[in-house]
Amino acid sequence: MSRLYDTVEPSVIDEDMLQKAVEEQGPKDEAGKIAKREGINFSDVLSLRLDFKNILKIDNLWEFTALTKLQLDNNIIEKIEGLDMLVNLVWLDLSFNNIEVIEGLSNLTKLKDLTFYNNRISKIENIDALKQLHVFSIGNNEIKDIKDILYLRQFPELKTLNIANNPVTRDDKDTFKQYVAAFLPNIEFLDYRLLDQQTKAAAYEKYQTQVEEQIDKDNKARAAAEEQERKRAETQLHKEAYVEFLNTAKLFEDMYADDPEGNKLNQIPEKLMTVCQQLFEFGLQEYEKRKAEVDMFWECVNEAKQENKEMGMDAIKEFMKEKKRIFAELVHMTDTKMVDNKLQEYNDQVTSLWDKLMGLELQLVDQLEEIIKDFERNMQDLVSVFLESVQAYLTQARDWENMHNEKMIESATSALEKAAKNELDEDVPEELKMLLVDKDTVMNAVTSSHDVHLLKIDNKEDDIVTRINTWLKNMIETIHEEQEIQRNRMRVTEITHLIDHLRDEADLLDLVQDNTFSKESLKGGRSVRFATGSVTGKRISNHPGALAEEYSIDDTEITTSFTGLSVDGDEGMKSEGDIDHDTIERLEGQENAAVQGHSLRLSVEYEQKEGKDNS
Incomplete structure (x- = not known):
């Protein structure tokens, strides 16, 4: 069923193997010579074939981030690993290997064609994230449980399934075919043969009760998953607004989680809950303001870049018209002086184009610099307003905690007096009665409780301040790096390449004339x-x-x-x-x-x- 180790030493995917494969499978003829001379960037490769190389372990593929097709068939691979960075992969062939468990594919969400033909896999699992799966081949493996077919119901795009030559298919092929047709109605080709509508209708009639029960289970599971996703998205929104869980009692649960003595003395004061709810609502409002500012910033940046691009294209189009005219005149000239004058005119036009394009780039740099400065200033103002309000709300929370602590001291003193006179109410918990035996013990518990509560409030404030300042700092640094430095370097390089190419054309024409x-x-x-x-x-x-x-x-x-x-x-x-x-x-x-x-x-x-x- 799977390849055995032979006399050939197992191979490792290293730099030499990858370079050789890329060159062999890359451009041919003159383009191939140039590509080999200049070197091919792994991050630009779209397709890679590493079959029949006796590979034992998948490794060193992290640079192939643009890869859409990967062939690793006919090797001796035992574990699926090292594919996390290949997020653009659409086609993956791992057939004819020694794989036992499906794993390590959760990041490959664009995968449409996946084959594990002829391995040692006994269970279909761990491909929940592959919602775009269109073709799935797992024939000639060790699938034994027919319920594994039900796992594939979650893939609405799955049209082609090959599961032949597994233990689950060997006993009664016709029954298995009907089961697949009934429970996977979207399948069009099973084991490379068409599943017609007549077969599907007969299969549904046979398994109608079980199919309807399964549909009901699927609907409930889908509803639960959607609710879980809604909660996750809501929590993520609250985190981005830096107010997560402030609309619940979690902060106070945390306060009393590290304060068992205080938990015996009192419950969470309602007024503190009110302050947290107000902070929560304010935080969401401020998040929407920050988000709107960020969206407006990118809209301005893209508008400036597009306008600059159009002006650059207009300049190039105008140059190309002049170039066509000059070349049309040049190729018919025989007088050397006239040729030289015309070539000089062309080179002057190239220089003029360089000046225009570089001028436009400098103009864009100035525009983006101004936009970024305004954005940075506006965001700093928004963050400052948010933090001032956060500190005000949490100061109010500390005030309520101080008032609560004073009441706790009064209540504890009164309870001590009643305990001394044996006048405590009968419904007082036994744990509290034990605590009221000694005055120092009670007062220490109250003080300790108060300190813990203030520390939790302080930590919450520090957490919010640190996170939003870090977010703002990282965002501004990224914008400066990507929009000012990297973008400018790439643009200048593009302009330089264009001008070099245009001058090369003039040199070539001059060569023909010479x-x-x-x-x-x-x-x-x-x-x-x-x-x-x-x-x-x-x-x-x-x-x-x-x-x-x-x-x-x-x-x-x-x-x-x-x-x-x-x-x-x-x-x-x-x-x-x-x-x-x-x-x-x-x-x-x-x-x-x-x-x-x-x-x-x-x-x-x-x-x-x-x-x-x-x-």
Whole structure:
């Protein structure tokens, strides 16, 4: 059923294995060469295949945060681990391994296709978080309990199930098929075969009573889960408002939890509860104000960035129009001085574009800096108002505690006098009677109780103050780092890459113009090779500025002069040939050169008799 250890030593997923796999499965040809030379960032990889590598343990995959497809089949993996960071995973293949327990998948909430075919799994469990699961394969395992099928009812998107060749399916395949069809009505394919509506209807009729009972159980469980989620969300809201449990008696329960003597003396005073309820309601109101301020801040930031982006795009579009015009003129020029002047005009346009884009970036930096300063000031004001009110409410709580303590002293003194005269009421608890034997014991208990209560109130205040100040500090630091530093660096890098690429295009065009050959150069032994197809495809999309083997200039027709001879391009050309001195003599004076009935486009690649020189 599962792979056995063989003579090959178990492998470890290390840097070398990952690098090799990424390079082998990455871009091919010239793009692959460039990717290998520049290095592929693991965080950009979308698909990774690590099958048939005798891997024993899943490890070192934490950098592949963008990964959507992972193949780990046909290894000797025993435990599912090390996948927590792969939160974008959609497709996971762990078939043909030695896995016994399904675990370690709770973070993979985007998973749609999951296969455990041919392992040692005996129970379907621990995949509750995979609500988007569409395909699930667990065939050829050790599933014995038919109730495991009921576990899969919680996945409404599950359409394909493979569970063949498990103990649970071997006794009566037809009965098992009907059970699945009845209890998993959304399944369309079972063990790679279609479950038609007729089969589902017959199965439901057979198991109708059990199915309806199960539906009732599911509804109750769903309602309980929804209520639990509602409470969790409510508690989270209260935590974000820094007033959690202040609408309950928890603070006072905590006060008396560490104060057993005080608990014997008195119950929680109602006025303290009132103060806490007021603080709770005020805290929620202030939270809404802070949230509105944060939302408004991000709206302003995004609006400023979008406006700046549109102005930058307009500048680039305007430049591209000028570039097209200049290149169209350049490729037909034969006069060196005119070419130089036109190239200078183009470079001036590139410099102007650089100035515009960098100016827009500096403008955005100033805008964001001003927005962040205003936001920081407003948030500091809101937090200050909140903390002042918190301190005022808790000061009021201390006052009530002090008043409560004074009453406790009076009550304790009166109770001591009654105890001395043996006049205590019959309903007084026995524990309190034991406490009232000695005056010092009673007064120490009252004082200790009071100190504990004040400490709890102080701790609550410190907790609120510390948490909200930490939240504000971390948020502002993150905004400065992400919106000012990182964003600015990325934008400047993008602009630099764009400008470098535009200058490269000018250099390339200049190169084509410089390689204008005369009869004399051909007599000297140089031949010009004509390449099949058009001279397009200079830039590889994911590598700005990278050069392919054949060059292009933005899909512009290239015309290169040979002593008055023009050679035009045509993508329909199917042959190669050399233009030598005799050809030049024969065709000189013609407006267009034609060889074998095809007009040609000149390749920048050429060779010399003395040796090869590829440009």
